[in-house]
Amino acid sequence: MRTAAPHVGAGHAPAPTARSSWPVELDRVCVTYPNGTRALRDVSLRVEPGEMVAVVGLSGSGKSTLIRTVNGLVPATSGTVRVGPHQVTALRGRALREVRGHVGMIFQGFNLAERVDVLHNVLVGRFAHTPAWRSLLGRPSAADRELALRALDSVGMLEKVWTRAGSLSGGQKQRVAIARALTQEPGVMLADEPVASLDPPTAHAVMADLRRINAEQGLTVVVNIHLMDLARQYTTRMIGLRAGEVVYDGPAPDATDADFEQIYGRPVQPRDVLGAGA
Amino acid sequence: MSAATVTSPRVDPPVTRTALPPRPSRLWPTLWALVVGAVVLAAAAGLSITWDELPALPGKVAGYLRLMFADPSWDKLPRALLETWRSISMAWTGAILCVVASLPLGLLAARGVGPAWLRLGLRACFAVLRAVPEVVLALVLLTVTGLTPLTGALALGIAGIGTQARWVYEAVESVQEGASQAVRAAGGTAAHVTRWAIWPAISPTVLSFALYRFEINIRTSAVLGLVGAGGIGSMLSNYTNFRQWDTVGMLLIVVVAATMLMDTVSGAIRRRIMEGARVRDVGRGA
Numbered sequence: 001m002r003t004a005a006p007h008v009g010a011g012h013a014p015a016p017t018a019r020s021s022w023p024v025e026l027d028r029v030c031v032t033y034p035n036g037t038r039a040l041r042d043v044s045l046r047v048e049p050g051e052m053v054a055v056v057g058l059s060g061s062g063k064s065t066l067i068r069t070v071n072g073l074v075p076a077t078s079g080t081v082r083v084g085p086h087q088v089t090a091l092r093g094r095a096l097r098e099v100r101g102h103v104g105m106i107f108q109g110f111n112l113a114e115r116v117d118v119l120h121n122v123l124v125g126r127f128a129h130t131p132a133w134r135s136l137l138g139r140p141s142a143a144d145r146e147l148a149l150r151a152l153d154s155v156g157m158l159e160k161v162w163t164r165a166g167s168l169s170g171g172q173k174q175r176v177a178i179a180r181a182l183t184q185e186p187g188v189m190l191a192d193e194p195v196a197s198l199d200p201p202t203a204h205a206v207m208a209d210l211r212r213i214n215a216e217q218g219l220t221v222v223v224n225i226h227l228m229d230l231a232r233q234y235t236t237r238m239i240g241l242r243a244g245e246v247v248y249d250g251p252a253p254d255a256t257d258a259d260f261e262q263i264y265g266r267p268v269q270p271r272d273v274l275g276a277g278a
Numbered sequence: 279m280s281a282a283t284v285t286s287p288r289v290d291p292p293v294t295r296t297a298l299p300p301r302p303s304r305l306w307p308t309l310w311a312l313v314v315g316a317v318v319l320a321a322a323a324g325l326s327i328t329w330d331e332l333p334a335l336p337g338k339v340a341g342y343l344r345l346m347f348a349d350p351s352w353d354k355l356p357r358a359l360l361e362t363w364r365s366i367s368m369a370w371t372g373a374i375l376c377v378v379a380s381l382p383l384g385l386l387a388a389r390g391v392g393p394a395w396l397r398l399g400l401r402a403c404f405a406v407l408r409a410v411p412e413v414v415l416a417l418v419l420l421t422v423t424g425l426t427p428l429t430g431a432l433a434l435g436i437a438g439i440g441t442q443a444r445w446v447y448e449a450v451e452s453v454q455e456g457a458s459q460a461v462r463a464a465g466g467t468a469a470h471v472t473r474w475a476i477w478p479a480i481s482p483t484v485l486s487f488a489l490y491r492f493e494i495n496i497r498t499s500a501v502l503g504l505v506g507a508g509g510i511g512s513m514l515s516n517y518t519n520f521r522q523w524d525t526v527g528m529l530l531i532v533v534v535a536a537t538m539l540m541d542t543v544s545g546a547i548r549r550r551i552m553e554g555a556r557v558r559d560v561g562r563g564a
Contacts, residue, residue, distance in 0.1 A: 071463055101465030111456035115478040124474060128465025135466075136473050177460070184464055 021049040022084030022187030029079035039065035050218040054231040057241035101128025104181030108193035110173040114166030125183030151182040171202035191223040346527030365509030369495035372434025384446025407440030430507030
């Protein structure tokens with residue numbers, strides 16, 4: 001295995017520890033969008049607590065839909081999704097928001113409020129756990145504030161706490177987004193193409209951050225990725241999706257090029273690997 | 279070509295005709311021109327203009343302009359400035375009323391914030407309000423609140439809601455989806471999304487539109503004065519009725535100068551707000 005990129009700002013405080021790590025279980029899940037697109041076809045899988053899983057596939061293969069069914073951002077058309085003790089597919093409204101409060105998510109586009117400072121972006125992670133008046137006024141309790149600051153420290157962004165998110169670089173934004181998810185004290189961490197908008201060294205650093213969180217806290221991590229080398233290097237298990245169906249499920253580090261060709265449904269191309277960072 | 283014939287005895291190459299692509303039909307443009315022409319003629323005919331008085335018109339206008347501006351009377355200037363101040367107060371109060379009312383209404387009318395039935399109902403109300411001119415609204419309000427600047431402020435505040443709220447919901451709908459999705463993914467409610475994803479993104483635009491509303495109101499408040507809502511417009515209307523042209527000239531100078539001054543100041547602040555927002559976005563460090 002290639003040496004990993006150095007952890008950016010190594011030697012931080014440990015991230016806030018998860019209360020407990022959750023399994024994720026999909027049972028015969030189908031998703032059909034209103035426009036008729038069948039994004040997931042009869043997907044069943046189980047992710048054990050503390051696993052670090054890559055979901056691999058071309059764009060349009062259903063990766064994003066799969067990850068969004070886990071926190072109910074995309075409702076399953078049929079089948080059941082279980083996260084920890086909750087059956088997500090049976091929940092709505094307040095109960096669904098409560099579960100989402102324990103499922104961290106990071107995005108390809110970072111999805112920060114650009115004109116808001118880093119601290120208040122990270123405090124978004126406490127919304128589901130805080131009285132509405134506090135979060136709407138932006139007046140966190142001392143405990144929430146401490147959680148946010150510790151999460152920022154663990155990704156090396158503490159000194160940027162008063163900076164507007166819009167003036168950060170891409171890598172810094174993604175680390176703030178990771179801190180936002182960690183502040184939720186999540187049972188599962190979902191990542192939807194977290195490094196697709198980053199340059200190679202920064203991409204390696206962010207993947208290393210995710211792996212460190214997985215290793216240090218035993219937090220379940222499910223990460224969507226389309227690059228072969230990142231999946232092999234940073235994750236332990238790989239689920240391959242093609243046209244909404246699971247076509248591969250096995251250990252990630254020794255997945256061969258042939259396995260990837262089977263998932264992609266075409267020969268491997270240079271753009272399927274990121275290359276060495278750092 | 280003339281230069282070539284003068285300096286050299288060379289014979290011009292034989293003229294060859296370039297094959298022209300077929301010209302598009304002129305039928306529809308011609309028909310439209312005829313229709314527009316007919317409409318103009320019909321409109322002019324309906325006004326029963328006495329054309330023989332037309333040649334005397336420039337002379338008359340010049341006469342009145344001389345009466346007003348040759349020697350404007352500055353005796354009433356303090357009173358004029360006071361009335362201008364009342365007009366500005368009317369415009370400012372109206373702008374605040376309008377912005378305060380249109381912000382929540384506009385947010386609720388945005389796609390993805392309020393429910394569909396509320397959105398459609400509110401948008402219909404905005405459309406009706408946009409169709410009512412401030413002056414008409416002021417005439418209606420006069421019967422309730424009387425001949426006071428409050429009437430003007432209320433008319434400006436209510437009549438502006440239609441446009442102002444529309445600007446708000448259009449701003450909300452142009453916001454990038456990302457931050458809202460992240461708040462929802464973290465278990466946030468619609469209120470959380472509005473406060474921490476939508477509001478930060480639209481606040482500079484909304485602030486800029488609020489100042490723009492103030493600028494519009496400054497101009498409109500003079501017109502409202504004409505129907506008796508107080509301020510510089512009422513004074514202008516009175517002295518026109520008294521036919522004291524030298525004072526009217528002074529008042530017109532004050533109105534134009536005050537409006538231009540407020541426009542400039544407010545426009546400069548508005549530019550500062552929008553540019554400030556943009557510069558900070560562009561200036562992202564490494």
